Amino acid sequence: MFESKKVRIIDSTLRDGSHAKRHQFTADQVGKVAAGLDSAGVSVVEVSHGDGLGGSSINYGFAKESQENLLKTAHEAMPNAQLAILLIPGIGIAEDLEMAKHYGTSIARICTHVTEADICEQHIRVAKKLGMEAIGFLMMAHMVTPDQLCEQARKMESYGADCVYVTDSAGAMTPYDMRARISALREAVNIEIGVHAHNNLSCAVANSLVAIEEGATTVDGCTCGLGAGAGNTQTEVLVAVLDKLGVQTGIDTFKIMDVGEDVVRPIMDRPQIIDRAGLTLGYAGVYSSFLLHAYRAAEKYDLDVREILLECGRRKTVGGQEDMIIDIAWELNQKKLAAHRTGSTA
Numbered sequence: 001m002f003e004s005k006k007v008r009i010i011d012s013t014l015r016d017g018s019h020a021k022r023h024q025f026t027a028d029q030v031g032k033v034a035a036g037l038d039s040a041g042v043s044v045v046e047v048s049h050g051d052g053l054g055g056s057s058i059n060y061g062f063a064k065e066s067q068e069n070l071l072k073t074a075h076e077a078m079p080n081a082q083l084a085i086l087l088i089p090g091i092g093i094a095e096d097l098e099m100a101k102h103y104g105t106s107i108a109r110i111c112t113h114v115t116e117a118d119i120c121e122q123h124i125r126v127a128k129k130l131g132m133e134a135i136g137f138l139m140m141a142h143m144v145t146p147d148q149l150c151e152q153a154r155k156m157e158s159y160g161a162d163c164v165y166v167t168d169s170a171g172a173m174t175p176y177d178m179r180a181r182i183s184a185l186r187e188a189v190n191i192e193i194g195v196h197a198h199n200n201l202s203c204a205v206a207n208s209l210v211a212i213e214e215g216a217t218t219v220d221g222c223t224c225g226l227g228a229g230a231g232n233t234q235t236e237v238l239v240a241v242l243d244k245l246g247v248q249t250g251i252d253t254f255k256i257m258d259v260g261e262d263v264v265r266p267i268m269d270r271p272q273i274i275d276r277a278g279l280t281l282g283y284a285g286v287y288s289s290f291l292l293h294a295y296r297a298a299e300k301y302d303l304d305v306r307e308i309l310l311e312c313g314r315r316k317t318v319g320g321q322e323d324m325i326i327d328i329a330w331e332l333n334q335k336k337l338a339a340h341r342t343g344s345t346a
Contacts, residue, residue, distance in 0.1 A: 001213060002245040008218045009249050010044040010107075011037050011235050012196070013264060014074065015086055016220075016227035018050035019289045021269060024064040027073045029267050036259035037223070038078040041251040042235075044107060046084040047074045050228065050289060051319075052111060053085055053100060054092035059323055067096075068103060075104030082106045086137070089119045090320070094126045101130045110161070111137035113318050114144050117152040124159040135194065135218075136161040139319055142172040142285055146180045150188035163192035163218055168207065169319060171200030171229055171278075172285040178207040182214035194218035197233045199225060200282025202274055204233040205241060212247065223256065223264045229288030230278030236260045280306045284313025293322050297329035307332055 014030055030047060037045050047070055049055035049063050056063040063070075075083050084107035085100045097108055108127035110120045120136065127134040136156030141149055153164040166181050173181075178195070185193050195211035197204040197220070208219050221238050225231030236256045243253045277295065281288055286309050294312070298305040311328050 002242075002247050004246075005212065006217070006248040007212055007242060008043060009235065009238065009251060010046055010084060010194075010218060010220050011042045011223060012046045012220050012232065013037070013222045013224070013226050013235070014070075015046040015048040015052075016050060016222050016232055018048070018063075019228035019292065020226055020231070020272065021267075022292060023049055023056065023061045025070065027065050027069050030070050031073045031077045032263055033223070033259070033267075034074040034081075035077040036263040037256075038081045040255035040259050041249075042081055042256070043250055044082045044084050045074060045078060046086060046109065047071055048086045052088045052092050053096035054087070060091075068099060071100060071103035071105060084109055084135075086111055087123060088112070088320070089123050092123075094123060097123065097126050097130060097132070101132065105132065107133045107135065109135040109137050109165075111139055111167070113320075114138045114141050114149060114152060114167075117155040120156065121159045124156065124161050128160045133163070134161050136164040137167050137196070138165060139167045139169045140285075140287065141166045141168060141181060142170060142177060143316070143318075146184035149181055150184050153185055153189050157189045157191050161191060163194050164189060165194040165196055165218075166211065166216075167196040168198055169196075169287050170285045171198030171204065171282040171288055173197070173207055174201070174203055175206045175210045178210045179214055182211045182216055186215040192217050194220065196220040198227065198229050198282070198288045199232060199234075199272070199274065200230045200278050200288065204231075205238055208233050208238055209241065212242075223260045224268060225272040226264060226268055227272070227288070229281045229291050230274040231272030234260075277305045277309065280309045284310050286312045286317065287319045289319065290317070290322065290325060293325045294329075297325050301329040301333035303329055303332055303336070
């Protein structure tokens with residue numbers, strides 16, 4: 001089943017982990033983590049604002065340091081690993097890819113909502129023109145059927161993508177959901193398939209294993225699980241499991257454990273656990289990066305954070321609609337106050 005398989009693991013601690021760090025990574029932290037991952041044998045390390053190049057803004061959260069400085073620092077710290085970035089069209093622009101290339105980036109992950117692959121054509125073509133590997137990221141992949149997912153993936157393939165990703169941004173998929181999507185994609189496209197899983201339902205490692213079994217050859221992880229929501233597939237756990245199964249990753253199991261314990265864990269703001277809010281993300285199918293925004297709104301409007309997340313799920317909000325969280329919280333607060341007044345009058 002797994003014997004003789006070879007899998008490329010892309011570590012996204014320094015990109016997806018930016019959400020959990022409120023985008024406050026310092027250059028020193030980035031340099032130490034990147035160097036550790038490189039020494040452990042990780043072949044690709046992703047570095048960006050959590051919402052990709054151009055994400056530092058009032059809507060998504062301002063980064064502590066410039067993207068140029070973080071990319072430069074990471075590249076200089078990694079004599080072996082490739083540097084990757086993420087870009088969401090509309091947040092980042094084509095010129096950001098040129099900047100990233102200048103600072104040593106060789107892999108561009110172009111990210112769209114799962115129904116909007118057609119907005120990434122320009123960016124994939126620019127990345128290829130710059131000599132980068134182009135990976136198409138289909139976010140919130142749980143929101144469509146496998147056939148609809150394949151339709152979008154074929155568009156990315158036609159634009160020149162080298163790989164297309166099933167991205168479980170909400171951590172809402174079960175292994176059954178993942179298997180259906182990866183197996184369908186394997187029949188639909190002739191390029192590599194990747195998987196990016198979040199752990200809100202505690203299925204991230206299981207979903208990654210199912211994806212590999214069905215033909216995915218590139219899998220994302222975050223050391224210590226450091227990522228949005230309840231975190232991502234934990235790199236060191238995935239490496240250990242794949243090692244036991246005889247899958248080749250090129251990563252030293254004990255060295256990546258040490259990177260997690262000695263380098264990443266000390267800079268984490270909080271442990272990546274599946275608490276009631278993180279679990280609600282997966283249960284309601286809500287974009288994982290909404291978590292900290294929802295916490296702030298819940299505190300401001302005296303609400304249970306789960307109320308906000310459930311309403312986000314009912315409204316089928318997607319990445320890029322973080323500003324709606326405040327609107328939703330205000331509306332829920334007004335309903336709560338109205339109900340209280342009615343109850344008092346009665």
